[in-house]
Amino acid sequence: xxxxxxxxxxxxxxxxxxxxxxxxxxxxxxxxxxxxxxxxxxxxxxxxxxxxxxxxxxxxxxxxxxxxxxxxxxxxxxxxxxxxxxxxxxxxxxxxxxxxxxxxxxxxxxxxxxxxxxxxxxxxxxxxxxxxxxxxxxxxxxxxxxxxxxxxxxxxxxxxxxxxxx
Amino acid sequence: xxxxxxxxxxxxxxxxxxxxxxxxxxxxxxxxxxxxxxxxxxxxxxxxxxxxxxxxxxxxxxxxxxxxxxxxxxxxxxxxxxxxxxxxxxxxxxxxxxxxxxxxxxxxxxxxxxxxxxxxxxxxxxxxxxxxxxxxxxxxxxxxxxxxxxxxxxxxxxxxxxxxxx
Numbered sequence: 001x002x003x004x005x006x007x008x009x010x011x012x013x014x015x016x017x018x019x020x021x022x023x024x025x026x027x028x029x030x031x032x033x034x035x036x037x038x039x040x041x042x043x044x045x046x047x048x049x050x051x052x053x054x055x056x057x058x059x060x061x062x063x064x065x066x067x068x069x070x071x072x073x074x075x076x077x078x079x080x081x082x083x084x085x086x087x088x089x090x091x092x093x094x095x096x097x098x099x100x101x102x103x104x105x106x107x108x109x110x111x112x113x114x115x116x117x118x119x120x121x122x123x124x125x126x127x128x129x130x131x132x133x134x135x136x137x138x139x140x141x142x143x144x145x146x147x148x149x150x151x152x153x154x155x156x157x158x159x160x161x162x163x164x165x166x
Numbered sequence: 167x168x169x170x171x172x173x174x175x176x177x178x179x180x181x182x183x184x185x186x187x188x189x190x191x192x193x194x195x196x197x198x199x200x201x202x203x204x205x206x207x208x209x210x211x212x213x214x215x216x217x218x219x220x221x222x223x224x225x226x227x228x229x230x231x232x233x234x235x236x237x238x239x240x241x242x243x244x245x246x247x248x249x250x251x252x253x254x255x256x257x258x259x260x261x262x263x264x265x266x267x268x269x270x271x272x273x274x275x276x277x278x279x280x281x282x283x284x285x286x287x288x289x290x291x292x293x294x295x296x297x298x299x300x301x302x303x304x305x306x307x308x309x310x311x312x313x314x315x316x317x318x319x320x321x322x323x324x325x326x327x328x329x330x331x332x
């Protein structure tokens with residue numbers, strides 16, 4: 001049995017571990033960052049703090065983040081992800097080295113829809129070797145799942161890498 | 167530097183560690199449980215799961231918890247804590263073995279007000295040896311701070327015990 005408190009705790013522990021692993025992984029690679037889902041802005045504040053030199057684009061429908069966690073205007077991509085992600089993935093084709101996808105909720109059907117949108121649209125954006133961290137399982141063509149780093153809990157967060165191509 | 171993601175993560179880790187420590191601590195003691203602040207109901211779901219035999223009263227102004235984390239009508243004390251807590255503390259004087267106080271927000275001034283309300287009103291409810299877990303520092307007469315258990319982070323959560331009296 002897992003309580004909702006533990007569910008959130010394990011998800012955050014996993015996200016924290018996966019992101020910190022990803023920061024080290026992309027350290028010497030060029031590329032920009034996509035954050036899918038801003039929410040209260042906690043993860044954005046983490047990305048901004050640990051990747052101060054990176055260009056970060058944050059996708060959200062409606063902004064309701066903490067004032068000190070709100071991206072600058074130029075970093076925001078506001079709208080429905082089903083429209084904004086394909087557009088931005090084409091615009092930044094092959095240029096994204098890290099995607100953090102955090103678009104799940106407690107609504108299982110909606111989660112399936114969101115996972116489908118990200119899986120279907122994110123691919124073209126990814127640079128070879130790009131890392132994808134996600135709160136939902138994804139199936140982005142050309143990527144493969146990675147084992148989780150220490151501190152992360154199975155099925156609370158997901159990690160993928162874009163193959164180098166052939 | 168600590169990011170907002172880490173702030174929440176460390177708070178949850180600390181709360182989880184403190185609560186699990188408290189569950190063991192009160193195991194063989196009679197008494198009821200007060201939960202101050204329901205929020206989304208995550209902590210209530212944790213209390214309910216680990217303390218299935220205990221009477222639990224949950225204090226909240228307005229209910230907006232997940233449906234599967236919503237207390238039963240008879241468990242709810244709805245209203246302003248400044249009014250409901252003194253009333254319930256008198257009604258259950260000396261009968262409460264665990265108080266989980268989770269009434270903080272990102273508003274520092276409001277936090278000082280809430281900590282004052284809990285510090286001033288919870289005391290009479292506490293059984294000798296009762297444990298108080300809190301997201302805000304409290305100063306309840308007759309209690310003393312306890313060292314945090316392993317896994318908890320200093321200043322992310324607080325632990326107190328009611329003295330046995332003299």
